Amino acid sequence: MRMLRTAMAGWLGVYAVVYVGFLYLPVLLLPIFSVNDSAVPVFPLKGLTTKWYDSLAGNDVMLSAAWNSLVVGCASAVLATVLGICAARAITRYRFTGQRPMSALIMAPLVLPEIIIAVSLLLVMLQLGLGLSLVTVVLGHVLICLPYAMTVLISGFEGFDNAYEEASLDLGETAFGTLRRVTLPMMAPAIISSLLVSFTISLDEFMVAFFLSGSDPTLPIYIWGQLRFASRLPAILALGTLMLAASLVLLTVAEILRRRAARRTDADGGLIA
Secondary structure (H helix, E strand, O other): OHHHHHHHHHHHHHHHHHHHHHHHHHHHHHHHHHOEOOOOOOOOOOOEOOHHHHHHHOOHHHHHHHHHHHHHHHHHHHHHHHHHHHHHHHHHHOOOOOHHHHHHHHHHHHOOOHHHHHHHHHHHHHHOOOOOOHHHHHHHHHHHHHHHHHHHHHHHHHOOOOHHHHHHHHOOOOHHHHHHHHHHHHOHHHHHHHHHHHHHHHHHOOHHHHHHOOOOOOHHHHHHHHOOOHHHHHHHHHHHHHHHHHHHHHHHHHHHHHHHHHHHHHHHHHHHO
16 A cells, blocks of 8 residues: 555656646747747747847837736736725625625636636626726726635635734724734735736736727737737747746745745744644
């Protein structure tokens, strides 16, 4: 039995390596071909160059799309995090009728096909008489980002000791003052992590933005439009490399903050115990 468990553990390790390699090794082709001197992304490389990155600086259309993505990402991250704080606080602190179905509905965008969500949102926006713009993109991205924000925030609130709030109230602080001076500062790592994760999801999201952006394209939509022209592919590879690097940095920072918050919560729990 022990030998069988050892063999199974070894095979699981091999499977994990193969799975991760199959999933992520193709992504490494982006930075490799983005510095290729040839416009055709094939091996062997014709030489190393940074001209494709230099061409991005003078592309006004791309810079405008990048600015749109930045505005949409920031707005979506803030709104999703604020709504996530309220929902996560209610779910972890109180028990009420319909709590589980409501939680499942909030998390539904994680499992529903994005194209179904995008078409549904488009129909709703048109029925409400809202013109397609960056505002409608923000509304759609909030719906997509909210489950991710709640996942991070619920984890933070579940490790939060309510004794801190009770002590603040016993000392004469108001409920709002306790929220502002005690709860939110102690939840700051989880909140920042939620902001970073939501911003990253919004920055990379394509399907909802494709249906709701109107005449104001975001960066993923600009990239999709440029893929029709073979001569612009190297610049798109360079832009994709930059977006990949930015996403990895943001997600790494978010994970570091989440782990730091978890360690601090465990340490506080040990002190209180």
